[in-house]
Structure formats: structure tokens, C-alpha cells
Amino acid sequence: MSTADHPARSRPPAQSRDDSRDAADFDTLVAEAEAAPTEGWDFSWFEGRATEARPSWGYARAMGERLGRAGASLDIQTGGGEVLGSAPVLPPLAAATEGWPPNVAKATALLRPRGVVVVASAEDAPLPFADGAFDLVTSRHPVTPHFEEIARVLRPGGTYFAQHVGPASVFELVEFFLGEQPAHIRGARDPEGERAAAEAAGLDVVDLRAERLRIEFLDIGAVVHFLRKVVWMVPGFTVDAYRPRLRELHRRILDEGAFVAHSTRHLFDARRS
Template sequence: MTANRSFEDLVAEGAAVPTEGWDFSWFEGRADEARPSWGYARSAGERLAGAGAVLDVQTGGGEVLDLALGAAEPGRPLTVAATEGWPPNAAKATALLRPRGVVVVAAADDAPLPFADGAFDLVLSRHPVRPHWSEIARVLAPGGTYFAQHVGPASVFELVEYFLGPQPEEVRAARDPGRERAEAEAAGLDVVDLRAERLRMEFHDVGAVVHFLRKVVWMVPGFSVEAYEPRLRELHERIGREGPFVAHSSRHLFDARKPGG
């Protein structure tokens, strides 16, 4: 329980927790987020079960791909590769996924994918920084599928704007699913399904906020406890008076196909 803990203790704990990978189990009991209705890891596992060669782009620490591969057993794909651009995550993903026979390749998020044309019949990605549509289309075989969950527009902006103030409309509109559909189609993909949901989040203590903003670094660029101590203290007091800080995540599911095959 965190209700009676001091501001200093909570902030110190949130600042000390390691941030590598995309394992969010530390937040249990301290922050909650509703999950999209489509169940990405389970749905990806269903796609994996029928695939032969698979690429997971921007795999993070490999946790979601690991779950999807577990859901796909015993009909797992014959060939699986993953890319990751941040060295600590790449190391974590390698350790986690090597026992499953997955090759993790270090590749910058905005760099060309280091694979041959048409190498994969399934490309996955969960929360890519920015989809590299021309490269996704290039490495897909004709008839292949891109199946991914993206972060949508103005995701968790209640928290972002608490620290940064109101954001310009062009910033709020970034990651718009309609715009991404147009970009995917311009790269030659047919969008078979595109679904979007906005989901409730609750932060139950200021330590959870500190850890979240350290882990998801693009939310409040340059975030540090020292730089935002007054706002963090105000937030701690607000949670004590009013209960959890409520925000909303934005997610959309992409199911796109490369013509042919």
C-alpha cells in the first residue's frame, strides 16, 4: 500500500526502478490501464501459428513477442527474427527470446530493415515509434500481412499536459490512424482492418507516475524528478485529496496485406 507513504519515499522508489524492456508488472496495484478488446498478444499468437517466416519490429525487451509465441505453440513459425534499436532492450530481448530460436538484430528505429525483399510472410509490431511503411512493405512477401498495435493520437495527454501545459493541435493529432492508413496504402499495402479504442488509465501514487515517465521517455521529454519536483509534489497532494490521477491511452489495431501471393 502507498497511501500513507511520504512524497520523498514514493518518488525515490519510482526513480530507482530499472526501465529496460516492456514488462509493466511493477505497476500492479499502483497504476491500471484498460486493455484493448482485441487482445494483441493473443491475436498475434493466432497469426503466428499459421506463419512460416516472421519479423517483430521494435520488439522492446521481447516480452510481447514471447507471449505471442507462447500462445502460438506448438504451431509456431519456422523462422522468427526481431529488431530493436535501444541497446539495453536489445540485450534483454536476446536473452529472453534466444531459447525460442528468435534472432534479435540491433537496428535503429528509423533505419532500413536489414532483411531481403519479401523475406517474411508476417510482420508484427507493438507500439512502434513510427511505422516505416515502405520498409514494412518491402520485406513482406506478396500476400503477407502486417499485424500491429499502434499508439494513437493524444495518448495519455492528461498526464503530458499536466507537466507541459496545453499542446498544439498538430502534436495532439500525431499518430492519427486515418493518416497512418493513407501512409500504408501509399506504400502499397491494403488495409484489411483498422480499429481504434481509447482506454482509461489510473495512477494511484506519484511513484508510479515517476516510473512511467522514465520508462516512456517521449511523453515528457527531458523528464527528471529534479526538473519537475514542484509539479510532482502537487500531484502527490492531489492524489491524496481526490484519489487516482485519471488519463486515457489511445490504441489502434492495424491489419494490412501486401497484394499478390
């Protein structure tokens, strides 16, 4: 999404709609979104098409400050390395893991010149590092935080500092396409559940903060690109499979000026006992 929270560019409600014009706009916007690359976690494509409020704690800045004080760090599920690469100073020893091959290549190209070793490792695989190898482990939006492995690779007194996606994030959009989700799906990623899992793995949770943040999709292209990029939101999403529903949402955005959803995020700061 946008790097700042901008107000939606509202459009007046349609008094009389030119259906042929709407169809042409729909096809153009969807074609643009389908042609856009989805590698990495660079969201600059959404500029002017969607907005997302940012958590008050400023994760990238706070992570950068901690990296500047660390001796050895690991960034888990680094994506294309964009967040790690934004840090002004990196530790003398820095590594990152990523599981999706296009992102591995992108992260390597970005981070290798700064001395970061990027290791291809599936998100559900054991971390390919020795016990106690790092004094700082970071991650922004891991699919699943494997606390046992995080605790294992941290030295005693080491820190896990991360921003996680919370429960029912952007579910206004998910449920528009998939219908109402069951309670166990809506409640997944609960921060208190993750606190309990971290503590069971031997981590002491020092700080845990959660926020719910406004998102505005300003055109249907932004929706298509988002669902192509964040593939677990609507599993198996393709334009062809959801074209009638996308057309309906396109008309709604034209009428209302934006489709509003809410993301959930929590800041996780824990130390190994």
C-alpha cells in the first residue's frame, strides 16, 4: 500500500452510469493489475490506488535502531528484502531467510551488496542455523512465527522483534469473495494466543501491542493486485474465477469512492530466557 495514510479520493455517486464506459474501465484496470509484477514486498504500485494507515510504533524505524546495536541478526521471511534493506546500519553478521524463489533472487540482489547472506528456506522448515547463532531475530509479517525455532537460534538474552499480522485482517475483502468465515479462521493469529506459544517456547514477552488500521481500495486494479500479491487472502484467486464478483466490486467502488477494509497488526518484542 501507500507508505503514508492519505485520504481517499472520493468520487461522486453515479447518477446515471455508462455501462460500456464502466466495462472498459474495468477491463483496463484489471489488465494493468494482472501485468504488474508481484515479487517482493514493495507496495509502491498501490500509490494513488489504495491507502493504508500505519501502526503507531513505526516498525521499520524501530527495527533499524535495534539492528544498529546488534552483533548478529536474522530476518525471517524477508520477502524481497525491502524492510531489512531500509535499515541505515546492519550488524557485522546479518542473514535472512525466504522461501519463494522469485523473492530469494530479489532479496539477494538487494541485500548481498550490504553483506547480508540470504538463505532459501521454506517458511515451515527448521531454520538452517545453529543454536544460539543470533542476538536479534526480526520479521515483518511472517506467515507463521515458529517460536520454537526462533528461540533455538537466539542466544540467551537475545531478542525477537517483529510485526505480525493479526486476526481477521482485511476480512471485509476476504469475506466479500469467500463469504463469512468460521470463528476459528477469523480468530487465527490472535496476539494472546501467540504470546502463549512464545512463552511455551521459552521466550519472555516484553511488549505486545495491537492496532486495527483503515485501508481504502480506490480502484478495482488495486484489489486485483493485492489478491495476486498476498496470495493467502483468497486462496486460488484468479480474475477469471472471480470476474462477476470483481465487476460487482468495481461498480461499488465507483459509487462509493472506495472499498474500506481494516488490517490488524501487532508488535511483538520477546527475549530468550
